[in-house]
Amino acid sequence: MRVVEFGVLGAVAAWGESGEPLALKGPRHRAVLARLLVARRKVVPLPRLVEDLWGGNPPADAVGTVRTFVAGLRRALEPERPRRTLSRLLVTEGPGYALRTDPAHVDAWRFEHTVAASSNLPPAQAVPRLTEALELWRGPAYADFTEEPWARAERSRLTELRLATVERRAEAQLALGAAADAAADLDAHVAEHPWREDAWQLLALALYRSGRQADALAVLRRARRLLREHLGVEPGPRLNRTEQDILRHADHLDPGPSDTAAQVWAEASASYASMVPLRARTRLESTAVLMRDLAVTGGGGLEAARRHRAAAVAAAEQLGDPELTARVIGVYDVPAVWTRSDDSAQADRLVGAAERTLRRLAPGTHESARARLLATVAVESRGTLPGGTRARQAAHQAVAGARRLNDANLLVFALNGLFMQTFERAGLAPRRGGIGAEITEVAAQHGLFTYEVLGRLIRLQAHCATADFTAADGHAAAADALADRHELPLVAVFTTWYRALRTAATEPPHLGESAYREAAKSLAGAGMPGLEHGLLPLALLCLRLHHGLPVTADPDTDWGPYEPWVRPLLLLAEGRDQDAVRLLAGIPSPPGDLLYEALWSLLARAAIQVGDRALMRRARSALEPARGELAGAASGLLTAGPVADHLDALAAAFTVHAS
Numbered sequence: 001m002r003v004v005e006f007g008v009l010g011a012v013a014a015w016g017e018s019g020e021p022l023a024l025k026g027p028r029h030r031a032v033l034a035r036l037l038v039a040r041r042k043v044v045p046l047p048r049l050v051e052d053l054w055g056g057n058p059p060a061d062a063v064g065t066v067r068t069f070v071a072g073l074r075r076a077l078e079p080e081r082p083r084r085t086l087s088r089l090l091v092t093e094g095p096g097y098a099l100r101t102d103p104a105h106v107d108a109w110r111f112e113h114t115v116a117a118s119s120n121l122p123p124a125q126a127v128p129r130l131t132e133a134l135e136l137w138r139g140p141a142y143a144d145f146t147e148e149p150w151a152r153a154e155r156s157r158l159t160e161l162r163l164a165t166v167e168r169r170a171e172a173q174l175a176l177g178a179a180a181d182a183a184a185d186l187d188a189h190v191a192e193h194p195w196r197e198d199a200w201q202l203l204a205l206a207l208y209r210s211g212r213q214a215d216a217l218a219v220l221r222r223a224r225r226l227l228r229e230h231l232g233v234e235p236g237p238r239l240n241r242t243e244q245d246i247l248r249h250a251d252h253l254d255p256g257p258s259d260t261a262a263q264v265w266a267e268a269s270a271s272y273a274s275m276v277p278l279r280a281r282t283r284l285e286s287t288a289v290l291m292r293d294l295a296v297t298g299g300g301g302l303e304a305a306r307r308h309r310a311a312a313v314a315a316a317e318q319l320g321d322p323e324l325t326a327r328v329i330g331v332y333d334v335p336a337v338w339t340r341s342d343d344s345a346q347a348d349r350l351v352g353a354a355e356r357t358l359r360r361l362a363p364g365t366h367e368s369a370r371a372r373l374l375a376t377v378a379v380e381s382r383g384t385l386p387g388g389t390r391a392r393q394a395a396h397q398a399v400a401g402a403r404r405l406n407d408a409n410l411l412v413f414a415l416n417g418l419f420m421q422t423f424e425r426a427g428l429a430p431r432r433g434g435i436g437a438e439i440t441e442v443a444a445q446h447g448l449f450t451y452e453v454l455g456r457l458i459r460l461q462a463h464c465a466t467a468d469f470t471a472a473d474g475h476a477a478a479a480d481a482l483a484d485r486h487e488l489p490l491v492a493v494f495t496t497w498y499r500a501l502r503t504a505a506t507e508p509p510h511l512g513e514s515a516y517r518e519a520a521k522s523l524a525g526a527g528m529p530g531l532e533h534g535l536l537p538l539a540l541l542c543l544r545l546h547h548g549l550p551v552t553a554d555p556d557t558d559w560g561p562y563e564p565w566v567r568p569l570l571l572l573a574e575g576r577d578q579d580a581v582r583l584l585a586g587i588p589s590p591p592g593d594l595l596y597e598a599l600w601s602l603l604a605r606a607a608i609q610v611g612d613r614a615l616m617r618r619a620r621s622a623l624e625p626a627r628g629e630l631a632g633a634a635s636g637l638l639t640a641g642p643v644a645d646h647l648d649a650l651a652a653a654f655t656v657h658a659s
Contacts, residue, residue, distance in 0.1 A: 003345075004077050004089065006106045008037055009158070010138025012145070014077065017345070022076050027144070028053060029076075032069045034145055036090070036099040037106060038154050041556055045096035052150045070097055093555075103558060104529060107136045108158055115165050117525035123172035128304045130169040137162060163193060170202045179209035190219075194226040197235065201242050208246050209254055216246055281324050287312045288331045295334040296450055296488055302527035305334075310346050313353050322360035323369070329354055330372025333413040335454035337461075337494065339420060339593035340383045340561065342530035347380040354380075371401030371410055378417025383593040392421040408442050412451040415439050419458055423592035426600070426643075427625030429634045433462030449486045453479050457494055457636065461594065465626075465634035469502050472636075493531070496522045497637040504539070505630060505639050509547045516540060516638070534560020539638035541566060542598055542631075545605060546641030565590055565599040568606035581610050589622070597623060598632025601640045608653040620650045 004022070007013040012034045014022040024030050035052055036044055050062045059065065074087050081087060091098050103109040111133045118129040141158040145151040166189050173182040183206035190199045200223035207216040220243045224235050245253055287308060295305035309332050316325040329350070341347040354373045361370060375398040381391035398414035419435045422428050436458025443451035456479040463472040476495045483491035500519035504512030520536040537557045544551060551573040559566050564587065571580040584606060590599035604619035606612075623631075626643045633639040640646075 004101065004105060006033075006037060006101060007138065008034065008142050009107045009111060009136050010140070011143045012037070024076055025072055028065075029069050029072055030144065031148075032066065033073055033099070034142055034148075035150060036097060037108075038142075038151060039098065040109070041098060041100055041103075041558070043093050043096045043098045045094075047095075049096065052148070102533075102560070104533065108141065111136045111158075112161065115161065115168075117527075118168075119525075121525060123175040126172045127169060127176065127178075130165055130172065132303070132307075134162070134165060134169065163189075163196065163199075167196070167199055167202060170199075170206065174202070174206060174209065177209075179206045182206040183210055183212075190223070194223075195231055197223070197227070197239055201238055204239075204242055204246065205253065213246060217243065220246075281316075281319065281321070284312050284316050284319075284324065284328050285331065288328045292332050292334055295332075296490065302490070306343060306346060310349065313350060317353055317356070322357050323366065325353065325357045326361060326366065326369040326373055329357060329376055330369055333372070333375070333409070333416075335412075335416060335450050336379055336382070336420065337454055337457045338528065338531045339423065340530040340591075341380070342528055344383075347382075350380045351377050367401055368405055368407065368410060371398045371405070371407075371414060374398035374401070375410075375414040375417040378414075378421050382420040383591045392424065395421040408446040409448065412439050412443050412448055412454075415442075416451075416454060423594075423596060425625055426597050426622055427627075427629060429462045429465035429626075429629060432634075433459055436462060449482055450488065453482050453488060453491055456482070457491075460494075460498055461634050461636040464498065464501060464636050464639075465629045467505065467630050467633070469506070472498065472502070490526060490528070493522045493526050493528070494636060500539075501633060501636065501638055504543050504546070505633065509543055509549065512543050513540060516543065534558060534562045535637065538562045538566065538595075538598075541569070541602075542638050542640035545601065546639060562595070562599065564588065565602050568610075569602055572606060572609050577610060580606060581612070584610060584612050584615055587615070589618075594635035594637075595632055597626050597629065597634065597643060598638065598640045601631040601643070601646045604646045604650055608649055611653075613654070616650050616653060620647060623647055623650075 003017045005015045007015070012024075012030050014024060014033070016022055024033060031053055032049065035049060046063060046066060049066050050058050053066065054062060070090060074081070074090050077089055078087060089099065089101060091100050103113065114129055114133040118126045118133075121129065140146065141155045141162075142148075142151045146155070166185065170182040170186050170189075173179070173185075183203060186199055186203040186206055190196065190203055193199065200219065204216040204219045204223075207213075207219060220235075220239060223239060227233050227235055291305040291309045291312070294308075295302050312328050313325065316328040319325075354376045358370060358373050374394040378391050378395035378398060381394075384391060395414070395418040399411070399418055402411035402414040415435055415438060419432055419439075422432050422435065436455045438455075439451055440455030440459065443449070443455055456475045460472045460475040460479070463469070463475065476498050479491050480495050482488070497519045500512070500515035503515040507515075516536060516539045523532040523535070526532065537553065537559055541551065541553065543549075551569050553570055553573075568580045568584050568587070571577075571583065584603075587603065590596050590603075600619055600622045603615065604623065607615035607619055623643050623646060627647055629643050631640040631643045631646060
């Protein structure tokens, strides 16, 4: 399905995949779109739309006019959708319409998620996350609907959250010693919003820590005057206390570095910034190295690393130096265990850059750089449909090159790429387990602790596939120990989910559900949308399937990228058999990744219910190589029960239909 980005943090707008603005026609079309976005994926009944668009005086043909607006929006949002096929974005449901867009594709929802995910982060990680969130704003929320009653509450809520975010970022900047940056942001902030006492207090503190005591006191006096004149109130105790503390130079106003490491980092960073020219190629390479280290810190660090890495690669390509570009791309050898990309568009751009750079390097030269570029192609091409050959070929070439060079660092990176390309069919968990064992051994011998963790997690997945939870427990414990020793917070996400899977596979379903819901909390702020998006509802659905329980789901459930393979079962559960039949008739095969067997199991069950023999044959052919595995357990995260059970159900269904 075509990706459409929606913007409400400013004038309401929509953009296509390449960033081109979509033509939304007149203000009424935009009003319908805005009203559906305010509803946040829920259905807005047609009478409510009429009332919101025209108030108490709608035209006689208001209902037909709204339907015309909706049809126009659908053409703008999904121009390539075949005629007479159902829209999967702006859907008709019951008495009205709903916009079922991915939350990641609406700027306001992305803003809220980013702010929430930063709530428990340390200041160094919180500042870039909060800055990223604030940069989403193009103007006032729903700027072209400021007078509409239906937008008022949402506009007010988003505006308040933005103001609070500005102040939270300032607090984090102050904690990092960036008082001047905080002061500059807060000065404009209080000028627009003079009633926010906390902002005045933060501004005074930022000025004081910048060595501007007189300005700090002047700010507090200005705050007092404005509060009296505009609100008729006296400053609260916090402002008064801050003024007294500044006058007596209270020690707590100007804390020193929290530890020696922080001081060393601050001084070294400052020296680097002053000594290395801004346009130096060295900076691009250094940025890539820093992003590699930042990525394993999790949360905001991982997201910032992806963003800055892409920028560094683009800048290197612009310089026209293929050797530099190869180094900038190849140095980012961050271990990757999840087989769905967090940002598929960025991954495609990186693969394209790597392929272009490979073609530009002189033949027969730079063998190490070539191997790293090939490994990058393999890693970033994760989750492609089975049968793809280029990425798999690149993985094997990278491994062969690393072995010729006898380069341990390069070998584990190349093996990571090979792992990502070991999904051409079901039942390959043992092969991936062997790759994980080699990564573990090589990494342990050479002190490559992040890759030793990767090897352990791959082996954990392989043992999960065959329900060998004793062996998987050992690898989980070893991964946790390495993570504790080397401060790798993201590892706990995978080991926590593994333990939830084990509970789901070995205990009653209510315990499995509780374990999954608890594990889902570990994803908040992890910075891995490719893992987080839709995972919990999929795990709960697979749990019900495993235990033969009825399929149920909240209609507002966000299934993320798994929706195409989940939707048929949901339609059947609602009694919409014909809709399910039509959907299954053109259903694509699941992507080649760690959930391949699980998603095929869902399709198998749906095919059985509707008697779709062609799809049943496809499912049987896809699942047969994994007969001895637990469906989905190769992910180390969830399971839909033994593959053999699904194959037996298919065999029984063939027998019934044959008779």
